[in-house]
Amino acid sequence: MLLNLHVKNFAIIDEVEVYFKDNLNILTGETGAGKSIIIGSINVALGGKVTKDIIRKGADYALVELLFQVEDKDVLTAIGELDVPLEDDQIIISRKIMNGKSICKVNGETVTTNVLKSIASLLIDIHGQHEHQSLLYKEKHLEIVDRYAKDYISDTKQKLEAVYKDYIEVKNKLNELKIDDDKRLREISFLEYEINEIRNAALKSGEDEVLGAEYRRLSNAKAISEGLGNIHGLMSNQESGSAGDQIGRSVKSLTKLVDYDSSITNFLNQIVDIESLVNDFNRELSEYLSDLNNSEEDFNSIEQRLDLINHLKSKYGNSIAEILKYCEESEKKLEEYNNYEDTILLLTQQQKKSEEQLNQLCEELSVIRQEKAKELTHKMKEALVDLNFLDVKFELVFRRLDYYTDNGFDESEFEISTNPGEELKPLAKIASGGELSRIMLAIKSVLADKDEIDTLIFDEIDVGISGRTAQKVSEKLSMISKNHQVICITHLAQIAAMADAHFIIEKTTDGITTKTSIRNLNETESIEELARILGGAVITDTVIDNAREMKELAKGTKKF
The missing domain is CATH 1.20.1050 (Glutathione S-transferase Yfyf (Class Pi); Chain A, domain 2)
Known part of the structure; x- marks a missing residue:
């Protein structure tokens, strides 16, 4: 069942928190107070569509949090199969909406809206306004x-x-x-042309990436050559004052000093190793520069190859793998036409x-x-x-x-x-x-028993009914609530009188901002709210007495 609803910065809601009860929870309030916004917030938390105006004016985000108590082991198993962590048979769902994006979490773990919807289908059934028209x-x-x-x-x-x-x-x-023979022959000719074009290219998987990297290198050969040439000049032992020249002189000096102090041999060995590394570096760098300076022919060859590959990509696929797959499919199709x-x-x-x-x-x-x-x-x-x-x-x-x-x-x-x-x-x-409203209620009640859905929400299931029919609907909702938690928005006193928990949704304004709040009514307040629904603007003692009697009659009905 849904234990708790916490909503913040949602439409005209600043912040509300509701603790729902077992059985029949009734929500009433003046038209425009925000009753459907409460249900809408639950729907959004469970993966529903997010609209642009959902974040309260002046706020940076909207937040909806739901706390469910789940006792059905099969439901818990199904939720666990969605890779959702379970904690003490409770499911905490939250959805935070910011600048057109949202973050959905279940028991602290981030999930997708699809997972959220899958979980929702196991926990709750929401009857929205006008759904009966479906x-x-x-x-x-x-x-x-x-x-x-x-x-x-x-x-x-x-x-x-x-x-x-x-x-x-x-x-x-x-x-x-x-197709007719002429068209088939044309198709065969066209397929043969495409297959030959691809096969003659002798494509190799991944070669476009290798050639692309080499093409970029050779395209910048001049800059590379100049940069490495400068480095070669600084390191070469053939240039006076270069690193190589200085290291060579150091080797000669240390060699002379070894005769005076044998411990200097350690320094000599180190500088000789450095000289060897520098010589290897210079040799490899020289070879690289030589190859780079003689690579114009390779550059032209690579460019032509890439042009061919890109041409084939423009016709047959975005990658070599797609081109080869296209070729295989064409060969299969050609074989079908030939046979x-x-x-x-x-x-x-x-x-x-x-x-x-x-x-x-x-x-x-x-x-x-x-x-x-x-x-x-x-x-x-x-x-x-x-x-x-x-x-x-x-x-x-x-x-x-x-x-x-x-x-x-x-x-x-x-x-x-x-x-x-x-x-x-x-x-x-x-x-x-x-x-249609009553038929939909009947369908929901039958399916809820079949699906073992714990919580049912009805947003104005009472549309278009009154009198004795409204009383029967209230009795049916009460009957359903014996086996399911029911949360229902209503405008009818007959239904509100059946409440096991009665909540009023109110809207207040200071002339600048508007806020929606929700609170749980005690017995006296519930009777007063029933009187408001019955009597409208003027609430007389007679209306109060009627409301009290309606409440007592509802209690008597719920005993059966």
Whole structure:
């Protein structure tokens, strides 16, 4: 569960810290107070998109930190497999945003946003504003049943994706090769020209780097020659006053002195060694200069070779390795064109085999989907009854596409009937905004039990509902919160009354800056907030009494 949220310099939030509770956490507040910003900060911390205005005006960075307590051993194992360090079954997630970049950390270790999203999918499910509208698109419906059935279809889907990839490659290859004879002969001629051009160049791996270095050296031969020539003059023993000349004189002087004192022999030996090193240095330097001064022919040869290599790079690849790979692929293609009939026959057989495998896997996937869809829709109907759809019929209708995809050949769509005697119709055609909200809540509740997601967040799941329906939604949220931590933003008193922990989000301004704050309400304050929601600007004793009664009724409901 989400234990703690710490937000700093985020949008209009200066700094807030929230300690969430088990069960049902309700967030209320005036319109524009920043309720959705709180949820938005959680979403950003879990790898969500960062916008330019996310950093509070005048601040250098924005920071969001989340503390989760994880008791599910399977979830901990899955998180550990992402190379995330685990500490006392707690996960601390932080994201710091600075100048368009962000640093994501989990338990102190820097991670990528992709890892962050993977962890988030194991810990929390966030229902954002307007997410229920995604149910208007039937593509979403197949995603829902696949999520419900993921433990049963994941292996089949992996195999399907691999076979589909092979199938498409063979199919594209066939389409590419199926050309008329004239075009095929032109293609053969063109391939032969390209292959000969590359093979005649006799390229060697890495030679462009070696030649490039030598080219740069020879391009600067004059500067190198002048610099080393000066050094040679300073070191040569043939130049009066040079280092070599001075060392030679020192050797002669020490040789004479040895006769007077044998201990001087040590100095003589050292200077002789130095003289030998200087002589070797001068000889090698002289040879280098000689080679450098006679390298014009080599320079021209290297330049021509590099020109050829760069010409081939401009046509066939950015490196010699890519050029040689292009040549190998062209040779393979040429062989296919030269053995055209055999190649077409082989590819046709491969396509047939891939199509048979593909059809079998698509059939397997479809059977599992339809079987699990029955379970899903049965649980959905139970959840929808809880949400005041009293005579609801709810089915997932499957249709077979006339082509294959990497997700099978199924197309599915939820169909619903909310009144006795009505035929089932596509969800998108008959469901209102309020109905879509409740249907999405039902889906979330069923999937949460299936996925064993610990924390569910709902940002205004109550859109478009009121009265008895709002009461049923509040009861459903309370029921869900018995097995999951629920955090919910609401504008409805019926839902707020069900809170096990009630937080108010408030906005204050001093005329210059605006700040959002959040605090946990006690029983009396919660009743006052319910009265504000019920009564608006004028809160009478009657409204207070109604709020208190609503709170007491909610407590009675939660006992069952």
